Amino acid sequence: MEENIQAAEPLTVEEAISRLQQTEDLGQRYYAAWWLGKFQVKDQRALDALVLALDDELDRTNDGGYPLRRNAAKALGKVGDCTVVEPLVKCLACPDYYVRESAAQALESLGFPEAIAPLNRLLTGGVDAAVKCEGKPHLVEPYEAVIEALGTLKAHDAIPLIEPFLAHSVPKIQYAAARAMYQLSENPLYGEKLVTALQGDQLTLRRSAMMDLGACGYVQGAEAIAQAYAENSLKLIALKELLAHQFKLDQQELSPSSLKVMELMDSLL
Template sequence: MHTETSALAQRLTDPDATVRRLAVMDVPYSDEEDTVALLLPRLADEDALVRIEAIRGLEGFEEPHVVEALAPMLLDSDSAVRKVAGEVLAELKETASAGPLLPLLGDGPAEVRALAFHAVRALRSPLAFEPAMNSLRDADAAVRKEAVGVLGYLKDPAAIGDLAEVAANDPDMEVRRTAVGALGYASNVSVLPALTRALNDSGWMVRDEAAQTIGKLRLSMAIPDLVRAMHDDYWQVRVKAARSLGLLKAEAGLPSLVESLTHSISNLRKESAIALGEIGDTRAIAPLEAALADPDPDVRKLARLALTAIGLAQKARAEGGQA
């Protein structure tokens, strides 16, 4: 065995926990090729800080035996260890890696189930669908939120009705917001009632998500609701409403967008300029020309681009008429 590796192996089992922790941190930088073999035993170390560093050292290794060893760390007696394990497991990329995590989705402490759902979310394992659906009414809000996230990634049409119900009625604002965002994969207008209701939600972040999702789905039937959202008490909601009105090329939004070109928040002025360019209505020319004197250089730039877009739209319509 290489002298350096031999010394490192001795440090990994040193009676002093600090020595073991520093040794674990050195493993990735050693000459030892099989770093996994050195780190796996440290997952059972009596010191929580050593276990944490071992978990971090195993990030990026997605061999089945590594995932199988990391999954139980979500059940560790130390909350900090559980948190780091959840973070590392959430970086998994292969759908097959969901296997060891699936048993943790159904029973056990709410924190563990929430961490497990978060870890399998991006893996898009079809086997996570049923546990996620069963957890939409869980007593714990964190579990419900992560279950909603799993369903949003899976994009299974069978979940749309349940997600719409959660978006409208869940008692937790963050769960409702996540459900509204998850509805962004819907392919029909069945989610319109849930999204328009969400535009009137008591939580501004839910309204913000709803305004964005409506534009993403190109739900033109919700244009009147988006126009009303342009007068929301929170400018963040107005920004998303402006973005969606532009995507929908909603001429009905013209007065509100023009008004927002002089709002005190520059982000709203920017989005309004972009939207007016996308709508392409000549009635926006004068307000956009006035915006060329805006104190924010980005607003001035976007106003110029919007004016160019309106000019091109006019030209295209004229050429189309001549044809």
């Protein structure tokens, strides 16, 4: 995450689009879809080609997955507009879990409220239905991504659906629920739940709670982030999210809260 060591093969926009449109070389298509998102290409032909790739049937994994669709959904989350919401919503019903997850994340970053109702439907059955998918390393639905998206999309109606997930057995899903509940209610109780998670004994979970604190903008958690036992580079990313959130809230003026966050960030450089 910290070091982007991927040396991307340079393409022109035209090359990337035509590589995505051809069907001979699947590797080239997969790479082109990633490339268009990575370099945030805003081009109608690219959008059309990416949307088309969401229905691809050629690129399949051994267990039936759709790798090109996953990449296309991710890219659309970065470059899409309101016209791609509908095709992405359709992906929420794709048999491939990872396509559903990528689509939920893309819909979160695009930010259109039309995605709320279809995302809500993935939480049907609540915590009882949120069990491991047999024979797979994941649960039946991408709950973390769905809950995070609903929080970001300000889906207040989803509060009763999300709240029970605070007690799900998977810590990352609990954190996603706490993050969303804080975004939707601004009740510090949920922010504090994430602060407590920073004390956990697993580094990956501490990192996850830290990123969730940053994402939900719980500025009272800044000091706890700075003190957490994790690498400075990640603390800086989480604090940067808090700072951006606070600065926006303060109409781009400085406030005691944003000054405090910057003081902490300066000390971590």
